[in-house]
Amino acid sequence: MAIELQNARLLDGTGRDPRRAHVLVANGRIQRVGDDPAGAGRTLDLEGSFLAPGFIDMHSHSELRLFETPTAPEKLTQGITTEVLGQDGVSVAPVPSAEKSEWAGRVKSLDGQLDREWPWTGVGEYLDELRTARPAVNTAYYAPHGNLRSTVASFEDRELTDSELSELKAQLRQAITEGAFGMSKGMIYPPSSYARDDELLSLATVLSEYGSFMVSHVWNETDHVVESIRRYVDICQRGGCQAHVSHLKVGGRENWGKSRRLLELFDAMEMSGQRITFDQYPYTAGSTMLTALLPPWARQGNSEDIVDRLRDEETVSDIAADIAYQRVDPATEETIPRAEWENLAHAAGDWNSILITDTESGKYQGKTIADIASERDLEPVEAVCTLLVEESLNVTMVDFIMSNDDIRRFIGDERGTFCTDGVFGGNPHPRTTGTFAKILAEYVRDRPTLTPELFAYKAAGRAADILGLPDRGYVREGYVADLVVFDLPAVSSNSTYDRPLLLSDGFEYVFVGGTIAVEDGEITGKRNGSVLRSHEEWDGETRPILHRSPVVEAPVQGELS
Numbered sequence: 001m002a003i004e005l006q007n008a009r010l011l012d013g014t015g016r017d018p019r020r021a022h023v024l025v026a027n028g029r030i031q032r033v034g035d036d037p038a039g040a041g042r043t044l045d046l047e048g049s050f051l052a053p054g055f056i057d058m059h060s061h062s063e064l065r066l067f068e069t070p071t072a073p074e075k076l077t078q079g080i081t082t083e084v085l086g087q088d089g090v091s092v093a094p095v096p097s098a099e100k101s102e103w104a105g106r107v108k109s110l111d112g113q114l115d116r117e118w119p120w121t122g123v124g125e126y127l128d129e130l131r132t133a134r135p136a137v138n139t140a141y142y143a144p145h146g147n148l149r150s151t152v153a154s155f156e157d158r159e160l161t162d163s164e165l166s167e168l169k170a171q172l173r174q175a176i177t178e179g180a181f182g183m184s185k186g187m188i189y190p191p192s193s194y195a196r197d198d199e200l201l202s203l204a205t206v207l208s209e210y211g212s213f214m215v216s217h218v219w220n221e222t223d224h225v226v227e228s229i230r231r232y233v234d235i236c237q238r239g240g241c242q243a244h245v246s247h248l249k250v251g252g253r254e255n256w257g258k259s260r261r262l263l264e265l266f267d268a269m270e271m272s273g274q275r276i277t278f279d280q281y282p283y284t285a286g287s288t289m290l291t292a293l294l295p296p297w298a299r300q301g302n303s304e305d306i307v308d309r310l311r312d313e314e315t316v317s318d319i320a321a322d323i324a325y326q327r328v329d330p331a332t333e334e335t336i337p338r339a340e341w342e343n344l345a346h347a348a349g350d351w352n353s354i355l356i357t358d359t360e361s362g363k364y365q366g367k368t369i370a371d372i373a374s375e376r377d378l379e380p381v382e383a384v385c386t387l388l389v390e391e392s393l394n395v396t397m398v399d400f401i402m403s404n405d406d407i408r409r410f411i412g413d414e415r416g417t418f419c420t421d422g423v424f425g426g427n428p429h430p431r432t433t434g435t436f437a438k439i440l441a442e443y444v445r446d447r448p449t450l451t452p453e454l455f456a457y458k459a460a461g462r463a464a465d466i467l468g469l470p471d472r473g474y475v476r477e478g479y480v481a482d483l484v485v486f487d488l489p490a491v492s493s494n495s496t497y498d499r500p501l502l503l504s505d506g507f508e509y510v511f512v513g514g515t516i517a518v519e520d521g522e523i524t525g526k527r528n529g530s531v532l533r534s535h536e537e538w539d540g541e542t543r544p545i546l547h548r549s550p551v552v553e554a555p556v557q558g559e560l561s
Contacts, residue, residue, distance in 0.1 A: 002026035004040035004514075005485070005509075008051035013474035014549045015454050017439030023051060024330030025481045028514035028528075033477055046485055049508060050452060053460035053473050054081025054482030055436050058279040059246055061085070063092045063126075064112035066135040071524045073261070074422065075137055077457075077503040078436040078493075079484035080530075081512050082472070086142035087246065087421075088217045089185040089192030092118065093126035094143075094175060096151050105303050108329040109289050109358060109394045112424055117219035124178030127531050132419070136517050136527040140467055140534075142215055143175035145185040145203070146192030155302050157194040165199060169206050179533030181467050181543070182212045184246070187219040187228075188292055188342045190299050197235060204239020211543040212534075213242035213277075213466070222347040222401070226261050232382065233265070237274040244466065245278040247421050248410055249286065252347035259406035263413055279419040280348050280410050282438050284402040285346075285497070287429035290395035293345050293384055295322040303393055305389045310385040320381035344399050351380040351399040355497065358426025359387070360394040360526065366498075398429050398497065411439065412449045417463040430500040434493030437504035441491045452488065457549050468543035469532070481514035484485075 001027045010033070023031040023039055032038055057075060060083040066072065075083060085091065092111060095103045100118050120126040123143060130139060146425040148171045152164045160168065172183060183203060186192045200214075207214055214236050222226040229245060236243035250258045266276050291299055291306070298309060298319050309315050321328070323345045328335055348354050351370040353460045358365060364372055364387065373383040387395055410416055418439060422432030431438075436459065443449040450458070464473020484507060491506030510518035515528035538544055 001043055002031070002040040003042045003044065004038060005044050005046055005051055005483070006037050008046045008485070009049065010475060011050055011052040011453050011456035012476070013053040013456050013464075015457035016161050018050065018453055021051075023475060023483075025483070025514050030475060030477055030479050031480050033475060039517055044509065049444045049485050049487045051475065051483060051485050052079075052456040052508065053475055054083070054484050054512065055079045055459040056082045056084065056417070056463035056467075056468055056473065057420050057422070057435075058084050058417045058463050058466075059421045061087060061111050061421070061423050062139075064114050064137070065424050066130065066137075067114055067133045068112065070133050070135045070527055071084065071210055071523055071525055072135060072529075073503060074433045074501075075420070076289060076510050076517050076523060077507055077521070078138060078434065079483065079507050079510060080420070080436060081482040081484060081510065081517075082138040082140065084140045084181075084467070085140065086144050086180065087184050087186075087215070088188075088189055089145040090189045090560060091144040091147060091184075093120055093123045094147050094151055094171065095119055095121055096154075096191055099150055099154065100464050102155070102302055103150070105392070105394075109396045109425065110259055110423055120250055122178060123175045123180050127179050127533060132529040134527045135529040135531075138532055139390075139529065140178060140181050140532045142182050142184040144170055144181035144192070145183055145195065146189060148172055148175065148183075149191050149195065149452060152524055153191070155191045155192070157300050159196055160199055165202055168199070169202060172203055172206050173404075176210055176534055178214065179535070181246070181534045182215055184215040184217075186217040186297075186448065188217065193296060197231070200235050201239050204241045208240035210541060211468075211545065213245045213543075214243050214500060215246055217246045220342050222255055222342060222344070223247050225255060226258055226265065229262060229402045230265060233269050233274060233276060236486075237269065237272070242275040242277070245276070246280040247286070247419060248280045248416065249285070249402050250406045251344070253349060253403075256403040256406060259409040262556075266415060271551070277415050277417065277462075278410070279417045280407070281419055281421055281431045281435050282407055282411065282443065283429070283431050284404060284407065285398045285400040285429065286402070287398045287431070289387060289393075290356070290384065290397045292342070293323070293397075294319060296341050305391055306393060310389050316385045318381055319385065320379065323381060344401065347401040348399045354396065355398040356387075357398055357423075357428055358396045360391040362426070396423055396425065396428070408443065408449050411443050414454065414458065414462070416458055417466065418459050428500050430493070430495035432495070433501060434495040434504055437491050437493035437506065440486070440488065440506075446492065461549055465546040465548060468534070468546060470537070470539070470544060470546065474548060481509040481511050483509070485509040
């Protein structure tokens, strides 16, 4: 049955000013966008509410969650109609057959778990299996570099041989052919973190063959964030592919304000012809696996190797010394200079700023490392290592390391998109359920940094252009009817660090492929999401270069100096 959305305050996804319009939806697509009603079997009067393209979560960790909860209430109730999976260089496909259980253990705290052995090895097989789950949201997938690398070098930290590098490039080509939109890498997560720059450059040249792009959790988001992003973008530029920065942030109080230098870097690189985009979430805390607190040398090898290492008292002492930047060279008895690794414990400032969100046993969720150390009469690093051993490494955390000024500055930049970076399980980070509502409520309505129209561009149109989706991300005749209706005064991100699973309010209707997935703010249970594949969406082997927005300057109000 055709449905007409009447009297909409239309945000078409381009960044143009909103206008009153009537939008007719039938057969899964937008049939008409008109100034006058056309009439339909069912009409919805949206007087006073905005109608926008469905939002795209550009960095998500729902790979296995969608098998367990295919209705995706956490995402739909904040207007998300598409999730992009396969992030941070570590995910669920491809996987060598012999390494399935190892990979299942590695991603359990990040991506969830399946109640059976993974029935896939390749990207195409995973996407086939996901399609059988019939998720309520659309999904896209990146080829994760760490998974690709494990198919040729397992979990070994070494330079690849020429034959291994050739095989790795072939694996990337196969992943894209099977449906991946680009390649993600995670430079603090083994085995992706084992890549040398020449290896990444070779993979960038493969991506350039498809007009595709590289997505990176960069080496360092704290003390060396500017140098780290410059290094990454330089690799992409030399390889001829677009650079996309995952969850752009500046961590650590002593680094706050470096957002200005990063945006200046982006300006300079764009002037030289390099295309750069990014995604972000609007919270001052990040969230990841607790193992990310360990120095890189302590994370080498498989899970059993890491656990064995953390049981050794001398090793734990070395870890504590590294985190405190007090490690001594036994040959010279001099303190080793600060390493350029991502020292998140140092960035957090103190152990009260690191909160446990999920463990395998369910213990300690909602407690800080300082709490646990005090309760167990341990030093904080001892508490971290003991907890990781007891929970078989399956521990996630929230770490408070960012400033609101940097967040706001990034939100005002039109090159960016938005993401939840949602990690499920236990008491997760509230970004999982509240990101898009928080941006609308705080940065569009209450402390204006974005206009509604520029928000819709960044949340939908910009993201669709990056992925190369030619008929999504905009409200246009003939486009897929992924749509969201929201009442801006009523939008509320209800989730908090104490109660992170509360769903957002103010999203009245959400359409996925023309089917109503949210009605009057409630999940309908309809599951009409599509598992998107690159070549099918691109209508060929090469990603189309799309930029369907007029050239706009980000209208930031109260610009930060």
